[in-house]
Amino acid sequence: MKTEAPLLHSTPGDPAHPPSLGMLLNMVRAEIVRAVEAELAKQDLDLSFTQFLILKKAHQLGAVSATELARAVELDGGAMTRQLDQLERKGLLRRTPHAQDRRALRIELTSAGNAVWQNSASLCSERVMAAAQRSMTSTEQARLHDYLGRVLSALRDKN
Numbered sequence: 001m002k003t004e005a006p007l008l009h010s011t012p013g014d015p016a017h018p019p020s021l022g023m024l025l026n027m028v029r030a031e032i033v034r035a036v037e038a039e040l041a042k043q044d045l046d047l048s049f050t051q052f053l054i055l056k057k058a059h060q061l062g063a064v065s066a067t068e069l070a071r072a073v074e075l076d077g078g079a080m081t082r083q084l085d086q087l088e089r090k091g092l093l094r095r096t097p098h099a100q101d102r103r104a105l106r107i108e109l110t111s112a113g114n115a116v117w118q119n120s121a122s123l124c125s126e127r128v129m130a131a132a133q134r135s136m137t138s139t140e141q142a143r144l145h146d147y148l149g150r151v152l153s154a155l156r157d158k159n
Helices: 022-041 049-061 064-075 077-089 110-131 139-157
Strands: 093-097 105-109
Touching: 022 049, 022 110, 049 064, 049 077, 049 093, 049 105, 049 110, 064 105, 077 093, 077 105, 105 110
Parallel strands: none
Antiparallel strands: 093 105
16 A cells, blocks of 8 residues: 655645645755755855855845844854854954954954855855746746745734
């Protein structure tokens, strides 16, 4: 007697076991993480997906506090400290004293960190996102972006 496969292993095209929205979003995220990490490895970049996100946000935001950066990549303080320590050891970012508050530190990319982001890591992300959306028209891509933005907004809205 054939048993049914668990929902976790169902595919989006399996009408007998369609994944829920939450499961589908989770599966998409997992594939994006896997694909970005594979692209980073092809470029000989020793970066985890989380470190990739930190570099991306540090590039976008400029010098910020560790708390601001942690919030931007949705990490808790302890996890952020561990990641920052690793990225600092790799020479990709530095902690510098805050100009107005000697007790505070600012996190910023080093020139090596900027070079890694601009010359390699950002290209990995672009390749993965292009591959993920290759079956969609530009209108469909815009709609998907809009829909996901609205879902995120609705979930963050506490009212």
